Amino acid sequence: MSFLSQTLARVKPSPTIAITGRAQELKAEGRDIIALSAGEPDFDTPEHIREAAKSAIDQGFTRYTAVDGTPQLKQAVCDKFARENGLNYSPAQISIGTGGKQILYNALMATLNPGDEVIIPAPYWVSYPDMVLLAGGMPVIVPAVMENGYRISADQLEAVITPRTKWVILNSPSNPSGAGYGAAHMRALTDVLMRHPHVWVLSDDIYEHLVFDDFRFVTPAQIEPGLKERVLTMNGVSKSYAMTGWRIGYGAGPELLIRAMAKLQSQSTSNPCSISQYAALAALTGPQDYIETSRAIFQRRRDLVVNALNDCPGIVCPVPEGAFYVYPSIHALIGKTSAGGTKIADDEAFATALLDETGVAVVFGAAFGLSPHFRVSYATSDAVLMDACARIKGFCEGLR
Ligand SMILES: Cc1ncc(COP(=O)(O)O)c(C=O)c1O
Numbered sequence: 001m002s003f004l005s006q007t008l009a010r011v012k013p014s015p016t017i018a019i020t021g022r023a024q025e026l027k028a029e030g031r032d033i034i035a036l037s038a039g040e041p042d043f044d045t046p047e048h049i050r051e052a053a054k055s056a057i058d059q060g061f062t063r064y065t066a067v068d069g070t071p072q073l074k075q076a077v078c079d080k081f082a083r084e085n086g087l088n089y090s091p092a093q094i095s096i097g098t099g100g101k102q103i104l105y106n107a108l109m110a111t112l113n114p115g116d117e118v119i120i121p122a123p124y125w126v127s128y129p130d131m132v133l134l135a136g137g138m139p140v141i142v143p144a145v146m147e148n149g150y151r152i153s154a155d156q157l158e159a160v161i162t163p164r165t166k167w168v169i170l171n172s173p174s175n176p177s178g179a180g181y182g183a184a185h186m187r188a189l190t191d192v193l194m195r196h197p198h199v200w201v202l203s204d205d206i207y208e209h210l211v212f213d214d215f216r217f218v219t220p221a222q223i224e225p226g227l228k229e230r231v232l233t234m235n236g237v238s239k240s241y242a243m244t245g246w247r248i249g250y251g252a253g254p255e256l257l258i259r260a261m262a263k264l265q266s267q268s269t270s271n272p273c274s275i276s277q278y279a280a281l282a283a284l285t286g287p288q289d290y291i292e293t294s295r296a297i298f299q300r301r302r303d304l305v306v307n308a309l310n311d312c313p314g315i316v317c318p319v320p321e322g323a324f325y326v327y328p329s330i331h332a333l334i335g336k337t338s339a340g341g342t343k344i345a346d347d348e349a350f351a352t353a354l355l356d357e358t359g360v361a362v363v364f365g366a367a368f369g370l371s372p373h374f375r376v377s378y379a380t381s382d383a384v385l386m387d388a389c390a391r392i393k394g395f396c397e398g399l400r
Helices: 016-028 047-058 071-085 099-111 127-134 154-160 183-194 225-230 255-266 274-285 289-310 347-358 382-397
Strands: 094-097 117-122 138-143 165-171 200-204 231-236 249-252 374-377
Touching: 016 347, 047 274, 071 094, 071 231, 071 249, 071 274, 094 099, 094 255, 099 127, 099 165, 099 200, 099 231, 099 249, 099 255, 117 127, 127 138, 138 154, 154 183, 183 225, 200 225, 225 231, 289 382, 347 374, 347 382
Parallel strands: 117 138, 117 165, 165 200, 200 231
Antiparallel strands: 094 249, 231 249
């Protein structure tokens, strides 16, 4: 019998490990590598937030806190939802976790029984299907193809709901596509969900503030108040305030669920880092100008990258509504052979050859459940982005 658990065997190793490992090897050999694979802003955490953390240490806020967050931070989260999303929650309906990731994990672990289905549009954030599998559930993948703006339709959603459906996970704007659901589209989805009272909604709003042009962010509980009793709205400070390393995320939902999540957290990690909670409090209650500054920078970089990639023969790159990723199609390149002699059989072969021959590391689409595509994170400087896109163009021009 294996020493390792059968639960772990349900989870596949991360498909991104191969490319990340190869990038590290090449770097160690002294090659000039550009990694466009990071899932985090390249900015420092704003100064007033860092200062709040230092002062929390000096004031002795270095002990255990309530398991799922301090009352002050929970209140700040309630105020945030009221201010920005028109959603009224009480502190008892709020959970603070070690990143948005723990909120999602706790919610799935606290609710899924063997065979329960979770609807996940693809391309998806890599952790969703594996978290569902770890929790004993069954991911039900629905393709959100480029031709439909990387969004699922109401009909697609309706068609995959079964009596075993427990959750649908929505992520707008999306990692990896950057696609966002506007109010009318979200309403069409919530209308479907109103007809299926056994289905709960997990809304991953982590990229809420990174939206571009005239796109307006919406979240399901705000669009359809009738759903609020079965929505968990997840968000956090990682992407909005350049705080990925601080590990603070939060969720808002019915008390029954929040209490169950706290029970799980009490027997695993206990409270999220006390100092980080004080930093997050400063982020949510302090000046908000960082959000607009970073949003504008990301919008400029998005335009730069979309234009440069659309200039590469065989690549089609739609303009995303948000986040800091693009998810271009390489349909036209499948079957070709690179200048270095690699057959581009699929998007993994494309990403591997691109890395080997140009030093640019991107994540291939199969990792996110929708091929043939690749994901570029543009959370890096304009100069690096221009260099990377020029290398990608040279690679595409060399394909035969
Ligand atoms: C779509 C999505 N959801 C959730 C997370 C988790 O964020 P964190 O745990 O840092 O709050 C990420 C991070 O990459 C993400 O891309």
